[in-house]
Amino acid sequence: MDEYRNPELGQKLLGKIEETLRGFPVKISIMEVCGTHTMSIARAGIGRLLAERVRLLSGPGCPVCVTPNDYMDRAVAWARCKDIIITTFGDMMKVPGSTSSLYREKVSGAQIAIVYSPLEAIGIAEAYPSKKIIFLAIGFETTAPTIAATIKCAREKNLKNFFIHCGHKLVPPAMRTLVNDPELQIDGFICPGHVSTIIGSRPYEFIAREYHIPCVVAGFEPLDILESVWMIVNQISRGNHAIVEIQYTRAVKPEGNPNALSLMNEVFAPVDSIWRGLGTIPESGMTIRESNADFDAVKKIPVAVEETKEHPACICGMILRGVRLPVDCPLFRTTCNPENPIGPCMVSSEGTCAAYYKYEKG
Amino acid sequence: MCLAVPMKIVKLTGTDAVVELSGVQRSINLALMSDSELKIGDYVIVHAGFAIQKLDSVDAEERLKLLQEMLEIS
Numbered sequence: 107m108d109e110y111r112n113p114e115l116g117q118k119l120l121g122k123i124e125e126t127l128r129g130f131p132v133k134i135s136i137m138e139v140c141g142t143h144t145m146s147i148a149r150a151g152i153g154r155l156l157a158e159r160v161r162l163l164s165g166p167g168c169p170v171c172v173t174p175n176d177y178m179d180r181a182v183a184w185a186r187c188k189d190i191i192i193t194t195f196g197d198m199m200k201v202p203g204s205t206s207s208l209y210r211e212k213v214s215g216a217q218i219a220i221v222y223s224p225l226e227a228i229g230i231a232e233a234y235p236s237k238k239i240i241f242l243a244i245g246f247e248t249t250a251p252t253i254a255a256t257i258k259c260a261r262e263k264n265l266k267n268f269f270i271h272c273g274h275k276l277v278p279p280a281m282r283t284l285v286n287d288p289e290l291q292i293d294g295f296i297c298p299g300h301v302s303t304i305i306g307s308r309p310y311e312f313i314a315r316e317y318h319i320p321c322v323v324a325g326f327e328p329l330d331i332l333e334s335v336w337m338i339v340n341q342i343s344r345g346n347h348a349i350v351e352i353q354y355t356r357a358v359k360p361e362g363n364p365n366a367l368s369l370m371n372e373v374f375a376p377v378d379s380i381w382r383g384l385g386t387i388p389e390s391g392m393t394i395r396e397s398n399a400d401f402d403a404v405k406k407i408p409v410a411v412e413e414t415k416e417h418p419a420c421i422c423g424m425i426l427r428g429v430r431l432p433v434d435c436p437l438f439r440t441t442c443n444p445e446n447p448i449g450p451c452m453v454s455s456e457g458t459c460a461a462y463y464k465y466e467k468g
Numbered sequence: 469m470c471l472a473v474p475m476k477i478v479k480l481t482g483t484d485a486v487v488e489l490s491g492v493q494r495s496i497n498l499a500l501m502s503d504s505e506l507k508i509g510d511y512v513i514v515h516a517g518f519a520i521q522k523l524d525s526v527d528a529e530e531r532l533k534l535l536q537e538m539l540e541i542s
Contacts, residue, residue, distance in 0.1 A: 109532050110532065115535065115536065115539065118539040119539065122539065141471075142471055195516070222516065222517060223497070223516050223517025223518070224516060224517070225497060225517055226517070248472065248515055248520065249515065249516060251500050251518075251520070252500070252515065252516045252517070252518045252520075255497065255499040255500060255518065258499075259499075300471075300472045300513070300515065300520070303472075303513060303520055303521035304520060304521075329532075329535070333535060355524070355527050355531055356523055356524045356525070356527045356528040356531065357513055357521050357523055357524070358521075363500060363501075363520060363521050364502075365500055365501060365502050366500040366520060369499070369500065456471070
């Protein structure tokens, strides 16, 4: 993949973008909605390279960041129960809830295991039959099918002590909320790469059709991103109907991964869901269908959850909508930094604040 | 979170595969892929211990060649 980092081609692409946009009266705004894009763009300094003509915005592309506090608060409440082992991806450990985090609970003796794959949580459930194992299922369409496969595996093994705390979210409904936001002007979308390996490019078509905003599904190397920007810019300059294009053709097909999609839809049903910064978005979350309700931790393991509180000065919500930058936050770099994160955008390695902290030195 | 890595299949064992990246091998699950599409030497995108999509290396090369040509001509 080194060829996709070729600086000479990158320079030529920058020239083409510049040439196409010459004479445009205003800067155009392009939003990406994927944490891995946020990191790639920051790492390669693409925002600064394009700054004269294009404003690159980061949207709600990090699942950890958009998960509301009460999800974490419930996980913390379960972690305090002696008969429960929490299993989770590593990025959730330091996410602050209202008054605690999993990391703090682990230090105080809670049983919390970090896993790389949800299937490892199944192994833990088999090894500790007297404990209840709860897996924190956070993630977009990329991750949800892996959890669906895990639930099926638990069913086949007839596990009675394995549960899922389902916090999955769907990207396209959030994009609709963003384009309807009067504070935001979006001229083009860089659509997420790995989410699209699963859902394909068709679920974005309403954005092009109803809102006339060009969409390009992009890969993650610097040339992928620059070519995608060029494709968006070309669509804008031609002024024809906006369409959805795939730049990341080596991994994304228009129909996505039908196997993964059918498994996801068999196990989960769409449900209204709260996003940090965006509020409740219709049918933007996933819930475990009734047929697998015996694996649903919220239904099967009641627990008292503390009252949810947010840090009053943290502006993660506005950063996730793309209407503010990390540097606009009074806490950024001062009280909020990767060692002591206040908001989720600083905790997650894919968060916009963490990307800014690491790569944007100004 | 949606971090996923392309890895090369070195062994197929029915529902699982062994994949390799920079000399590191690990076992992954193939439940999300359709049965007959994978062979040894293919690249798959791996996320959370599962192959989520096959990577088309021919397409990757051709696209780059096409991009190069487009940038030369126009």
